[in-house]
Amino acid sequence: MANKNAIIEVKNLTKVFDNKVKAVDDISFNINYGEIFGFLGPNGAGKSTTINMLTTLFPPTSGTAMVCGYNISKEPMEVRKSIGTVPQDYTSDSDMTGQEYIIFCADLYGIPRNIAVPRAAELLKLVSLQDVAKNKIDSYSGGMRRRFELACGLINRPKLLFLDEPTLGLDVQTRTAVWSYITKLKKEYSMTIFLTTHYLEEVDALCDRVAIIDHGKIVKMGTPKELKAGLGGDIIEIGIKETSINISDRILKIKNVKDVKRSGGEYRIKAKNGEELAPKIIDLILKNKYHITKIFLTKPTMDEVYLEYTGKSIRNEQSDKDAQFRQLHTIRTARM
Numbered sequence: 001m002a003n004k005n006a007i008i009e010v011k012n013l014t015k016v017f018d019n020k021v022k023a024v025d026d027i028s029f030n031i032n033y034g035e036i037f038g039f040l041g042p043n044g045a046g047k048s049t050t051i052n053m054l055t056t057l058f059p060p061t062s063g064t065a066m067v068c069g070y071n072i073s074k075e076p077m078e079v080r081k082s083i084g085t086v087p088q089d090y091t092s093d094s095d096m097t098g099q100e101y102i103i104f105c106a107d108l109y110g111i112p113r114n115i116a117v118p119r120a121a122e123l124l125k126l127v128s129l130q131d132v133a134k135n136k137i138d139s140y141s142g143g144m145r146r147r148f149e150l151a152c153g154l155i156n157r158p159k160l161l162f163l164d165e166p167t168l169g170l171d172v173q174t175r176t177a178v179w180s181y182i183t184k185l186k187k188e189y190s191m192t193i194f195l196t197t198h199y200l201e202e203v204d205a206l207c208d209r210v211a212i213i214d215h216g217k218i219v220k221m222g223t224p225k226e227l228k229a230g231l232g233g234d235i236i237e238i239g240i241k242e243t244s245i246n247i248s249d250r251i252l253k254i255k256n257v258k259d260v261k262r263s264g265g266e267y268r269i270k271a272k273n274g275e276e277l278a279p280k281i282i283d284l285i286l287k288n289k290y291h292i293t294k295i296f297l298t299k300p301t302m303d304e305v306y307l308e309y310t311g312k313s314i315r316n317e318q319s320d321k322d323a324q325f326r327q328l329h330t331i332r333t334a335r336m
């Protein structure tokens with residue numbers, strides 16, 4: 001287990017609760033220095049359980065992991081000193097002021113006051129909370145509280161930060177603000193970030209790589225671009241006025257066209273690089289003096305990737321299994 005690019009090396013990590021719930025089921029993966037790595041999955045998939053083991057909150061049932069060069073089972077104190085954590089649930093004491101609580105966090109790490117005070121001020125400024133530092137935490141809005149917890153997680157200048165659902169329940173504007181703080185941490189502090197999320201846009205906007213986890217197992221891993229490309233390409237929909245003429249074979253002859261379906265004058269074309277192919281198809285139509293009635297290019301989204309690998313739509317997790325299957329079937333056939 002010695003990969004010098006990896007800041008986290010997870011090997012066969014497993015957690016079974018009460019001898020029956022296999023929350024994390026034999027997962028192995030690496031996270032490289034400087035990456036923003038996303039763990040994407042539905043409720044109960046095992047995201048928080050994985051983070052809780054990697055941050056040494058509780059031990060694995062079997063398997064292990066190296067975090068910042070330390071073994072989570074044998075050197076938990078070293079791991080804790082090297083990382084920052086922002087858990088899924090709020091942990092800050094709402095009776096204290098922001099300033100008091102962040103200094104209290106610094107005390108827990110044994111950071112001397114002469115370092116802790118200016119660092120706390122710098123971090124509160126980073127998350128734009130300097131003006132409310134002396135206000136009680138319970139007066140903060142949900143978004144302010146999340147940003148505050150982010151600042152607390154950074155007090156020990158960690159090389160690696162764990163964020164469990166950093167934007168859960170936040171409005172779109174605040175979510176975008178949190179994203180920009182996260183990007184800043186990566187850029188300005190060269191921090192590695194491991195985050196869990198329900199939000200597909202979050203993965204697309206932030207993550208260098210993503211692992212989709214479901215029922216405790218990693219079902220797919222790659223860059224968002226790779227995962228989307230893995231779905232089999234873009235869809236070009238094109239219509240021509242000449243409904244009695246069939247140009248399917250001529251379209252199929254164009255390089256990189258994978259599939260053509262025709263219905264009257266409407267063609268549904270599957271292709272690897274839609275934007276490069278669309279002009280060639282248009283050329284073919286115009287050269288033959290046919291008339292275009294519509295043209296439409298669709299790129300695969302993370303939503304479809306998620307649906308493909310978990311069989312669930314993230315926006316509709318509560319729907320019954322039949323509905324999920326129907327939805328998956330609809331998307332699959334739409335892509336064929």
Ligand SMILES: Nc1ncnc2c1ncn2[C@@H]1O[C@H](COP(=O)(O)OP(=O)(O)OP(=O)(O)O)[C@@H](O)[C@H]1O
Pocket residue numbers: 017018021022023041042043044045046047048049050088
């Ligand atoms: N302390 C515990 N004792 C027993 N079962 C647990 C415990 N913590 C989690 N579980 C179970 O383990 C599974 C994984 O839970 P976990 O919290 O890791 O999921 P998650 O992916 O973080 O979900 P969410 O998106 O809801 O936060 C679930 O079935 C959950 O009920």
Ligand SMILES: [Mg+2]
Pocket residue numbers: 047048049088164
């Ligand atoms: Mg969770």
